[in-house]
Amino acid sequence: IWGYILLTPWIVGLLIFWIGPILASAYFSVLEYDVLSPSKFIGLENYIRAFTGDKQFWPSFGRTFYYSIVVVPLGLFGSLALAILLNQKLKATNFFRTIFFLPHLTPAVALALLWVWLLHPTVGPVNTALGWIGIDGPGWLTSKDWAIPALILISLWSGVGGNGMLIFLAGLQGVPQELYEAAEIDGAGPWSKFRNVTLPMISPTLLFNLILGIIGALKVFTLAFVATNGGPSFATWFYALHIYRQSFEYFRMGYGSALAWIFVIVLMAFTYIQLTLSRRWVYYAGEKD
Known part of the structure; x- marks a missing residue:
């Protein structure tokens, strides 16, 4: 019984800060609810409106997918x-x-503000350096093109050396050296060892990073919110930013909850597809065919 008593604070926190909000958002998604006025049950109208009446729903999804397809x-x-x-030793x-790894430790808001200064079209160091070699730098964060x-560049700069790198590093260090030695005896070169030994052995790690990478890219928010605020001309109005605007600026909490649940379903679908396709290329040591 002492085990359950000691788990109580964690269980209470789980119910209040995780399960509670999930259930509340599911309930709000079928309401016309703006915090200030009495709520009204409207069934699936919020979901129908998202697909048929929201001018930014599909464009925001398109921008998010474009960003993700490049970043991941x-x-x-x-x-x-x-x-x-x-x-390497x-x-x-x-x-x-x-x-x-240091860039990954930088708070996202501070990172965005730093790059806003670096990429400033007139006084930013990047365009200043380009001017020294005769290149007229673009308005990185002020041009819709x-x-x-620019956000992709910032994301890669801060993310490439982050958790993904550490997870890959752990996977590489877990590859038995005997496999490389056996490959060398068979006359395998560096590329052959990488393709036939390294990649199969770290394929579960690759799948893990792929899933986390897609989820993280589709959830892009802080960088766009701080660096461009969704602009210019809606160029960086990503889906997560659209949810935020509808929920916390326009106070359409019911509609924002519906948008969030659509997003959850999309993430679950992507994850399911990846796990299904992974059976064709992911190798688990010791697993029988």
Whole structure:
């Protein structure tokens, strides 16, 4: 019984701060609820409105998918490449691991504000440096054509050396050296060892990082909110930002909850698809065919 007593604070916190809000948002999603006025049950009208009457619903999804399609593959490739480099037995390896991980430790708001200054079109160091070599730098965060590429650049700079790299590094260090030695005996070169030994052995790690990467990219919010506030001309109005605006600026809590549940369903669908397809390419050591 003492075990249950000791678990009580955690269970209470779980109910209040996690399960409670989830159930509340599901309830709000079928209401016309704006906090200030009495709520009204409207069934699935919020969901129907999202698909048929919201001018920013589909565009915000499109921008989010565009951002994710670029960020996720580049982020995975960069994290894996860094992990491979930092897995070598070289001097000062721990120092470089720390250096690459530091940007990930920077608070997201501070990171966004730093890059707003760096990418300022007139006084920013980036455009100033480009001017020295005769290149007229764009308005990175003020041009609708450059805003999303700029956010992608910032995300990769801060994320490539983060948790994904550490998880890949742990996976690489778990690959038995005997497999590499056996491959060398068979005459395998570096690329052959990577393709036939490393990739299969770290495929579960790759799947894990892929799922987390897609979820994280689809949830992009803080960077766009602080750096561009959804602009210019809605260029960075991502789906999570759309949920925030509807819920906490326009006080359409019922509609915002419906948007959030649509988002949850999309994330669950993506995760299910990835887990289903992973059976074709993920190798688990010791698993029988």
